[in-house]
Amino acid sequence: AVVVIGSFNVDHVWTVDRLPRPGETLAGRYRSGPGGKGFNQAVAARRAGAGTRFACALGRDPGAELALSLAADEGIEMLALRVDEATGTAGIQVDATGRNRIVIGAGANARLDAAHIGRVADRFEGARVVLAQLETPVDAVMAGFAVARDRGMATILNPAPADAGVPDALWALTDFATPNETEFSMQLKRCCGLEVDADTLAAEPDASLHALCRRLLPAGTVIVTLGAAGVFASRPDAALPDGDPAWLRVAAPRVEAIDTTGAGDAFNGALAAALSLAPGRALEAQLRDAVRFASLSTEKAGAALAMPLRSELRARFAT
Ligand code: ADP
Numbered sequence: 001a002v003v004v005i006g007s008f009n010v011d012h013v014w015t016v017d018r019l020p021r022p023g024e025t026l027a028g029r030y031r032s033g034p035g036g037k038g039f040n041q042a043v044a045a046r047r048a049g050a051g052t053r054f055a056c057a058l059g060r061d062p063g064a065e066l067a068l069s070l071a072a073d074e075g076i077e078m079l080a081l082r083v084d085e086a087t088g089t090a091g092i093q094v095d096a097t098g099r100n101r102i103v104i105g106a107g108a109n110a111r112l113d114a115a116h117i118g119r120v121a122d123r124f125e126g127a128r129v130v131l132a133q134l135e136t137p138v139d140a141v142m143a144g145f146a147v148a149r150d151r152g153m154a155t156i157l158n159p160a161p162a163d164a165g166v167p168d169a170l171w172a173l174t175d176f177a178t179p180n181e182t183e184f185s186m187q188l189k190r191c192c193g194l195e196v197d198a199d200t201l202a203a204e205p206d207a208s209l210h211a212l213c214r215r216l217l218p219a220g221t222v223i224v225t226l227g228a229a230g231v232f233a234s235r236p237d238a239a240l241p242d243g244d245p246a247w248l249r250v251a252a253p254r255v256e257a258i259d260t261t262g263a264g265d266a267f268n269g270a271l272a273a274a275l276s277l278a279p280g281r282a283l284e285a286q287l288r289d290a291v292r293f294a295s296l297s298t299e300k301a302g303a304a305l306a307m308p309l310r311s312e313l314r315a316r317f318a319t
Pocket residue numbers: 180181225226227228229230231252253254255257260261262263264265267290291292294295296298
């Protein structure tokens with residue numbers, strides 16, 4: 001099973017012809033739905049076939065009821081802290097060209113803490129992987145990863161959003177880091193003072209990407225997601241049998257992408273599921289499964305509820 005530590009948001013989305021200027025009122029089409037990187041990743045892990053437990057913080061409002069009822073529908077076990085604060089929200093405006101403007105109200109998400117993780121640590125029992133992002137306080141993530149290390153579970157850190165700080169102590173507890181290009185570039189600057197252009201990363205030679213990954217997480221595996229180009233993965237050189245390259249690329253299948261929101265979340269959840277379901281399998285096969293899952297998620301609009309079902313994956317890729 002997989003334990004996901006992270007955020008739940010109610011997303012409020014307005015589609016507009018153009019983004020409003022300050023002081024201006026515009027009409028747009030409205031929809032709302034579940035989101036938050038943590039919840040998106042939990043749904044992805046579950047739909048990719050893993051037993052999934054989700055440690056999060058919720059208020060006592062209709063947003064929290066939405067989280068609980070969707071989790072029940074999906075078969076996700078909730079390890080939720082309930083607080084007197086609004087459940088997390090995101091206000092999203094998207095224009096006709098796909099440009100967006102987003103405001104997040106962290107609300108209850110900001111109240112997730114190490115004490116709560118301590119209280120639910122027993123419920124990590126039997127799980128193989130802990131997966132977290134940084135839309136919830138870093139102390140809670142650190143506490144979860146410390147429990148994981150204690151029990152021999154693997155840890156996956158998705159260092160998102162890009163401007164989130166990652167303390168050295170958290171990197172030290174991380175087995176797999178999964179930045180996208182922007183997050184990779186921002187974290188390289190933070191950790192090592194390196195200036196790397198996110199837009200040209202995918203075109204870098206493998207050996208230099210590998211060297212950058214080694215700087216970011218010397219003792220762990222770094223998997224950089226590259227959108228339509230798939231992923232680049234880099235492992236510590238010493239960990240490999242003679243002759244195996246320490247890096248590899250997995251291409252994404254060609255899909256009819258209509259909405260890439262949550263593609264990174266799809267990848268993270270599916271990777272956690274793959275590592276938990278068959279920990280002994282070659283990394284390349286695990287990455288291939290996760291990339292296919294993420295690519296297929298872009299064919300539907302939305303985030304959490306756009307995650308593919310296993311039946312859809314099988315039908316598409318005959319796995
Ligand atoms: P993020 O959503 O964090 O920016 P990426 O854009 O790197 O993450 O996408 C994560 C994964 O989703 C990719 O590795 C790939 O498998 C899939 N993906 C994203 N965009 C596309 C696309 N246009 N075509 C095919 N696959 C895609």
